[in-house]
Amino acid sequence: MARRKGIKVVSKVCGRIRVALFLAICSIIAGCAGTHGIAPVDAPLAVNTLDAGAAIKAAACDADWPDSQWWHALHDPQLDHLITQALADSPSMAVAAARVRLASAMAAGTGAALSPQLKLDASIAREHWPDNYFYGPGLLGSADTWNNTVTLGLSYDLDLWGKNQSLASRSLDQAHAAAADARAAQIDLESNIVRSYIGFSLQYALRDNLVRILAEQQRILDFANARLKGGIGTQLEVSQAQTPLPETQRQIDVLDEQLSLQRNQLAALIGQGPGAGDGLLRPALSATVQIGLPANLPLDLIGHRPDVVAQRWRIEADSKGIAAAKAGFYPNINLSVMAGGFAAAGGPVGGGFLSFLGHNDLSYSAGPALSLPIFDGGRLRAQLGAAAADYDIEVDRYNQIVLGALKQIADQLVTLRALDRQQIQVEQSLATARTSDKLASEGFRRGLTDYLNVLNAQTHLVMEEQNQQRIMASRLDAYAALMAALGGGVLDAETAAAAPPVAATPRTSDTPSPLRSSNASTSAPVSPHIELAQ
Numbered sequence: 178m179a180r181r182k183g184i185k186v187v188s189k190v191c192g193r194i195r196v197a198l199f200l201a202i203c204s205i206i207a208g209c210a211g212t213h214g215i216a217p218v219d220a221p222l223a224v225n226t227l228d229a230g231a232a233i234k235a236a237a238c239d240a241d242w243p244d245s246q247w248w249h250a251l252h253d254p255q256l257d258h259l260i261t262q263a264l265a266d267s268p269s270m271a272v273a274a275a276r277v278r279l280a281s282a283m284a285a286g287t288g289a290a291l292s293p294q295l296k297l298d299a300s301i302a303r304e305h306w307p308d309n310y311f312y313g314p315g316l317l318g319s320a321d322t323w324n325n326t327v328t329l330g331l332s333y334d335l336d337l338w339g340k341n342q343s344l345a346s347r348s349l350d351q352a353h354a355a356a357a358d359a360r361a362a363q364i365d366l367e368s369n370i371v372r373s374y375i376g377f378s379l380q381y382a383l384r385d386n387l388v389r390i391l392a393e394q395q396r397i398l399d400f401a402n403a404r405l406k407g408g409i410g411t412q413l414e415v416s417q418a419q420t421p422l423p424e425t426q427r428q429i430d431v432l433d434e435q436l437s438l439q440r441n442q443l444a445a446l447i448g449q450g451p452g453a454g455d456g457l458l459r460p461a462l463s464a465t466v467q468i469g470l471p472a473n474l475p476l477d478l479i480g481h482r483p484d485v486v487a488q489r490w491r492i493e494a495d496s497k498g499i500a501a502a503k504a505g506f507y508p509n510i511n512l513s514v515m516a517g518g519f520a521a522a523g524g525p526v527g528g529g530f531l532s533f534l535g536h537n538d539l540s541y542s543a544g545p546a547l548s549l550p551i552f553d554g555g556r557l558r559a560q561l562g563a564a565a566a567d568y569d570i571e572v573d574r575y576n577q578i579v580l581g582a583l584k585q586i587a588d589q590l591v592t593l594r595a596l597d598r599q600q601i602q603v604e605q606s607l608a609t610a611r612t613s614d615k616l617a618s619e620g621f622r623r624g625l626t627d628y629l630n631v632l633n634a635q636t637h638l639v640m641e642e643q644n645q646q647r648i649m650a651s652r653l654d655a656y657a658a659l660m661a662a663l664g665g666g667v668l669d670a671e672t673a674a675a676a677p678p679v680a681a682t683p684r685t686s687d688t689p690s691p692l693r694s695s696n697a698s699t700s701a702p703v704s705p706h707i708e709l710a711q
Contacts, residue, residue, distance in 0.1 A: 243666040266448035273359035280355035287348035328517030340504035350494035357487035364665035378460035379650040481664035516541035585662035
């Protein structure tokens with residue numbers, strides 16, 4: 178009895194030694210395919226350490242972030258309707274929505290690897306056996322039989338090192354990035370419509386100015402003809418008065434062409450044919466808008482700009498790609514169970530059509546399968562190097578987008594401040610030009626000056642009035658560009674807060690730990706949902 182107990186103890190110890198030895202051998206073999214220290218080299222910018230510049234620091238920082246319908250500040254119902262229609266009908270928004278659906282479907286497909294896989298295979302074949310030198314004659318010569326099989330297989334990847342989980346998380350992060358890209362496309366569409374509409378309004382203002390000047394020139398020509406008939410004028414005065422009329426009419430025709438082109442552009446932006454622009458009325462934009470910046474601009478900007486948020490998701494996705502690449506260096510176990518029936522029936526063999534379902538024809542197998550990389554010619558290291566390079570690329574793009582965003586804001590603030598100064602200067606020049614035009618016209622009617630002074634005064638007045646109109650339009654255009662640069666209000670606080678933080682290095686370790694959490698190994702990612710129109 179004591180001898181038997183001793184044998185059992187020795188057997189258990191030997192069994193444990195074999196398991197430990199097997200694991201040690203696996204670890205040693207896995208070391209043959211080491212990572213060799215491959216890792217990303219670039220790091221995201223620390224936004225709070227960036228110098229925002231004098232233009233941003235000097236701006237009033239007591240405003241809120243843009244409202245999701247910031248163009249309502251321009252108080253033009255027709256513009257509101259155009260943007261609403263564009264968000265519903267524009268092909269660019271349809272493309273953005275389709276990309277979100279594509280990314281969501283791919284995320285769901287990748288996440289399916291985290292769940293057990295059940296598969297049924299069945300085949301039914303009618304077979305005629307030959308009766309010749311090579312295959313017979315024998316028992317089955319010239320016989321007709323059934324060759325039927327059915328198998329049911331269940332497999333489950335234990336994902337010990339989290340490779341499948343990392344790939345599923347990466348796909349989900351890419352879906353979040355696609356959703357943020359859709360928001361960025363929405364901003365581009367809204368700002369393009371607003372800015373085109375501002376140009377549309379400017380063309381109307383310039384045309385009105387030329388029409389008024391044309392009427393004034395015609396009135397002076399009529400007066401010159403009256404003076405000639407009365408014997409107190411000359412033909413030269415009449416000729417001088419006639420000279421500017423064709424040029425003024427030509428400029429009006431040019432503006433009519435520009436108005437037609439603007440109508441076509443707006444119709445295309447809202448996803449309609451050119452005929453949709455024919456019914457557009459004259460814009461009624463408010464020329465007064467409040468300009469201000471939100472507090473803590475550089476830091477909070479990364480949560481309000483959709484393109485920045487999208488890039489943060491891409492960085493997060495590539496960090497998961499690095500984790501998946503590292504997990505590929507380690508062993509993995511797949512559990513599988515298979516059961517099925519296999520039988521040939523009919524003819525000399527005997528049996529019926531469903532004999533493969535009989536007890537004697539059933540078969541099953543079950544067990545684990547180990548996968549361990551040993552020598553792969555550097556394939557795994559190449560994949561890890563590619564993942565690290567992808568991470569660096571997205572980090573550098575993120576840095577470029579953040580710097581570009583701050584530049585766009587600073588540029589528009591510089592432009593707005595310069596336009597404010599120019600507005601004061603042009604108003605002074607315009608007041609002087611109007612006085613000069615009035616004096617020259619009155620002097621010509623009284624015969625105190627010639628028409629050249631009238632022509633010079635009118636030319637200067639037209640130039641100053643057009644300068645004023647262009648400055649007003651440029652200020653509205655800069656306001657629209659600033660709202661877009663600040664994120665356009667398309668991301669709500671919840672969406673912005675859900676974006677991942679940007680870490681200096683990817684959140685992965687050189688040696689991943691086995692994933693034991695049921696949530697980490699079995700839960701599939703949820704496809705993001707996004708409403709493209711506010």
